[in-house]
Amino acid sequence: MIDELVENVINRQRRHIARSISLIEGGDDQAPELLQKLHKHTGKAWRIGITGPPGAGKSTLIAELTKKLREAGHRVAIVAVDPTSPFTSGAVLGDRIRMPDIEQDDDVFIRSMATRGSSGGLSARTADAVDVFDAAGFDYILIESVGVGQVELQIERVADSTLVVLVPESGDQVQAIKAGLMEIADLYILNKSDRPGSNSMLQSLYAAVSFKGKHNEDWDVDILQTVASEGQGISELILAIEKHRHFLERSGKLQSRRKSQLEERIRNKVYDSIQASLWTPQRLAYLEQALESAQRGDESPDSCASSIVQDYQNKK
Amino acid sequence: MIDELVENVINRQRRHIARSISLIEGGDDQAPELLQKLHKHTGKAWRIGITGPPGAGKSTLIAELTKKLREAGHRVAIVAVDPTSPFTSGAVLGDRIRMPDIEQDDDVFIRSMATRGSSGGLSARTADAVDVFDAAGFDYILIESVGVGQVELQIERVADSTLVVLVPESGDQVQAIKAGLMEIADLYILNKSDRPGSNSMLQSLYAAVSFKGKHNEDWDVDILQTVASEGQGISELILAIEKHRHFLERSGKLQSRRKSQLEERIRNKVYDSIQASLWTPQRLAYLEQALESAQRGDESPDSCASSIVQDYQNKK
Numbered sequence: 001m002i003d004e005l006v007e008n009v010i011n012r013q014r015r016h017i018a019r020s021i022s023l024i025e026g027g028d029d030q031a032p033e034l035l036q037k038l039h040k041h042t043g044k045a046w047r048i049g050i051t052g053p054p055g056a057g058k059s060t061l062i063a064e065l066t067k068k069l070r071e072a073g074h075r076v077a078i079v080a081v082d083p084t085s086p087f088t089s090g091a092v093l094g095d096r097i098r099m100p101d102i103e104q105d106d107d108v109f110i111r112s113m114a115t116r117g118s119s120g121g122l123s124a125r126t127a128d129a130v131d132v133f134d135a136a137g138f139d140y141i142l143i144e145s146v147g148v149g150q151v152e153l154q155i156e157r158v159a160d161s162t163l164v165v166l167v168p169e170s171g172d173q174v175q176a177i178k179a180g181l182m183e184i185a186d187l188y189i190l191n192k193s194d195r196p197g198s199n200s201m202l203q204s205l206y207a208a209v210s211f212k213g214k215h216n217e218d219w220d221v222d223i224l225q226t227v228a229s230e231g232q233g234i235s236e237l238i239l240a241i242e243k244h245r246h247f248l249e250r251s252g253k254l255q256s257r258r259k260s261q262l263e264e265r266i267r268n269k270v271y272d273s274i275q276a277s278l279w280t281p282q283r284l285a286y287l288e289q290a291l292e293s294a295q296r297g298d299e300s301p302d303s304c305a306s307s308i309v310q311d312y313q314n315k316k
Numbered sequence: 317m318i319d320e321l322v323e324n325v326i327n328r329q330r331r332h333i334a335r336s337i338s339l340i341e342g343g344d345d346q347a348p349e350l351l352q353k354l355h356k357h358t359g360k361a362w363r364i365g366i367t368g369p370p371g372a373g374k375s376t377l378i379a380e381l382t383k384k385l386r387e388a389g390h391r392v393a394i395v396a397v398d399p400t401s402p403f404t405s406g407a408v409l410g411d412r413i414r415m416p417d418i419e420q421d422d423d424v425f426i427r428s429m430a431t432r433g434s435s436g437g438l439s440a441r442t443a444d445a446v447d448v449f450d451a452a453g454f455d456y457i458l459i460e461s462v463g464v465g466q467v468e469l470q471i472e473r474v475a476d477s478t479l480v481v482l483v484p485e486s487g488d489q490v491q492a493i494k495a496g497l498m499e500i501a502d503l504y505i506l507n508k509s510d511r512p513g514s515n516s517m518l519q520s521l522y523a524a525v526s527f528k529g530k531h532n533e534d535w536d537v538d539i540l541q542t543v544a545s546e547g548q549g550i551s552e553l554i555l556a557i558e559k560h561r562h563f564l565e566r567s568g569k570l571q572s573r574r575k576s577q578l579e580e581r582i583r584n585k586v587y588d589s590i591q592a593s594l595w596t597p598q599r600l601a602y603l604e605q606a607l608e609s610a611q612r613g614d615e616s617p618d619s620c621a622s623s624i625v626q627d628y629q630n631k632k
Contacts, residue, residue: 032618039616127617255611262610262617266603269621274590277629287582294578295571300355301443301578302348305585313593 002030006037009136017109017136024128025114035128041135043258045077046245049159051145051184056165057191061228062142066102068234069140076102077133080112081126081145081155109133124268127158127261156184157261160254161244163237165189166205168197185221186244189237193225219247278312286311318346322353325452330425333452337427340444351444357451359574361393362561365475367461367500372481373507377544378458382418384550385456392418393449396428397442397461397471425449440584443474443577472500473577476570477560479553481505482521484513501537502560505553509541535563594628602627 008016020038023031050058059080066076102108113126126143133141145155156162164185169192188205190198202223209221222240226233248254290304324332336354339347366374375396382392418424429442442459449457461471472478480501485508504521506514518539525537538556542549564570606620 032616032622036616036619039610040613043613259607259611263603263607265617266606266610266620266624269617270594270624271587273621273625274594274628277625278586278590287579290582291575291579294355294582295575297356297359300348300352301581301585302351304582305589306348308582308586309589309593312590 002033002037005034006135009038009132010041012136014106014109017132018111020132021111021129024125024132031128035131038131038135042131043134045130045134045138045141046241047130047134047141047143047158047160048241049143049145049155049162050165051155051162052165052189054146056167057228058144058165061165061189061191061226061234062144063102064228064231064234065142065237066108067231068238070102070105070107072238074139075107075137077109077136077138077141078111079126079129079133079141079143080110081122081143109136109138121272123154123157124265124272127265130158157264160248160257161186161241163187163189163241165191166201167192168195168201186219187237187240188221188223189233190223190225191228193233194227198225218251219244219253278308283308283311318349318353321350322451325354325448326357328452330422333425333448334427336448337445340441340448341430347444351447354447354451358447359450361446361450361454361457362557363446363450363457363459363474363476364557365459365461365471365478366481367471367478368481368505370462372483373544374460374481377481377505377507377542377550378460379418380544380547380550381458381553382424383547384554386418386421386423388554390455391423391453393425393452393454393457394418394427395442395445395449395457395459396426397438397459425452425454437588439470439473440581440588443581446474473580476564476573477502477557479503479505479557481507482517483508484511484517502535503553503556504537504539505549506539506541507544509549510543514541534567535560535569594624599624599627 005016005020009020020034023034050062052058062078066078069076103110111129113122113129130141130143143155143158162184164187166188168190188209190201190205192198193202202225205223209223222243224233224237224240226237228234245254248257287304287308290299290307293299294301294304321332321336325336336350339350366378368374378394382394385392419426427445429438429445446457446459459471459474478500480503482504484506504525506517506521508514509518518541521539525539538559540549540553540556542553544550561570564573602624603620606615606623609615610617610620
């Protein structure tokens with residue numbers, strides 16, 4: 001049955017692609033076998049992570065990017081991991097109106113991921129979902145995520161090119177950059193760049209980028225200006241993405257980047273699997289007892305922990 | 317030898333307190349025994365977490381708070397987990413000048429924690445260090461941490477009262493609140509509240525707090541104004557902290573809060589211990605091989621992970 005599903009995914013059947021991702025999201029027992037069999041068909045898609053604060057216009061940018069990529073004949077999958085995204089079901093109606101031209105295109109697949117659970121779990125499920133699209137022959141996979149917040153996807157662990165989208169309006173964005181987006185950006189996009197404050201925001205960005213120096217694998221982080229709602233700057237953005245792609249491919253850094261992403265995925269899967277076998281109802285009951293004893297001062301966190309670990313290592 | 321160290325810590329010997337924390341920071345083999353023996357002497361100190369963006373004046377506020385607490389006869393320990401703090405060795409000289417009055421006081425102990433390693437590891441080491449100060453009879457333990465950034469301490473997992481310090485200057489702070497500080501604040505402090513923009517910042521804070529409603533264990537989050545550099549508002553702050561303390565104590569929420577902190581600590585220690593026995597040189601070598609095989613498409617992340625887990629569970 002999994003073999004048939006794999007066959008249909010590779011033959012680009014939408015219904016089976018959707019079903020595969022549901023299996024992954026639901027943590028189905030058959031998901032590992034499915035992923036194992038799809039894995040050899042992956043590695044061809046270019047995975048673009050798009051992040052930035054709410055209101056930066058990420059979804060509009062993704063819609064325009066998708067249209068341009070389609071004009072060039074590419075197949076595009078969109079994975080929305082942002083609960084505020086109009087691509088996800090929770091979006092307000094007004095926002096969804098913009099998307100019909102790409103939503104009715106058979107070579108575009110839009111999927112939102114449920115953002116429940118830990119950020120590690122979310123990254124794992126997203127990476128697995130991206131593998132399904134990759135195996136299904138999509139040329140570009142666009143992953144939309146919020147940059148900061150409660151349900152944060154570590155998008156740089158899933159993407160080949162990470163785009164950070166900002167707007168001129170406020171210095172808030174600079175704070176957001178400081179808070180970690182800086183480290184992950186391969187390209188900055190100053191969207192809504194026809195608005196006031198654009199120049200000073202650009203200056204802040206150039207300053208931030210030059211301060212950063214050569215940290216980012218010798219890649220000179222690009223800064224682009226777009227007005228996504230009018231389609232401005234999208235072709236230049238695609239060129240910049242291609243430039244980054246060629247840089248990674250020629251320098252051999254694509255392979256090392258994907259290798260470290262793969263390592264992270266394997267380590268997380270090992271961790272999840274051990275957690276599942278560790279926290280049996282018996283050990284959870286012991287933990288509860290131990291907590292009370294630790295609160296009375298009879299045991300320390302270290303001694304409780306080592307009892308649990310010893311029990312696990314003896315009984316497995 | 318550990319018994320002697322424990323004895324001396326309880327007898328408030330500075331040299332032995334410092335040595336104990338060094339053992340913890342260095343991950344010494346004897347640290348668990350030390351912590352086990354200190355544990356029954358803990359639970360009396362009030363642990364105050366102080367967080368907020370760089371430049372909010374956290375260190376000045378801590379110095380003033382310390383002076384006032386000393387005037388009331390309390391012993392105060394300061395644990396700086398903020399790499400930008402003047403309490404840490406990396407600080408610029410100019411900033412350190414402010415601290416001599418508290419630095420030369422025998423009932424004040426200032427210690428900075430190395431912020432290398434994971435944020436989980438940092439939280440664990442900080443919680444252990446706080447236990448040492450607690451056992452050494454310090455009445456108040458002030459833990460200073462940056463709110464957002466690369467080396468983030470999850471301060472709400474270590475503190476009884478969490479203070480979020482902001483300044484009027486910029487809307488940046490509101491962004492920071494959205495980015496997660498909101499969820500953890502028991503008290504907001506608008507420092508430098510004599511500066512322009514103070515009123516509109518206060519309004520944003522009141523709006524944010526009322527929007528939040530009753531999430532925070534039925535505690536009505538307080539907002540205080542200070543000018544720490546002139547000692548203004550510090551007495552009111554101490555009263556507000558006491559009010560929060562009494563709330564937690566009377567409502568029984570102190571015990572449940574400390575219990576869930578303890579659970580987190582135990583779970584992290586279990587995780588660390590399993591990680592240490594899992595990633596032997598042999599398994600790391602296997603992981604390296606598996607990665608290459610996965611990159612060729614021969615194996616999937618799931619199959620690599622399950623081989624490692626099976627090997628771990630068979631051989632332990």
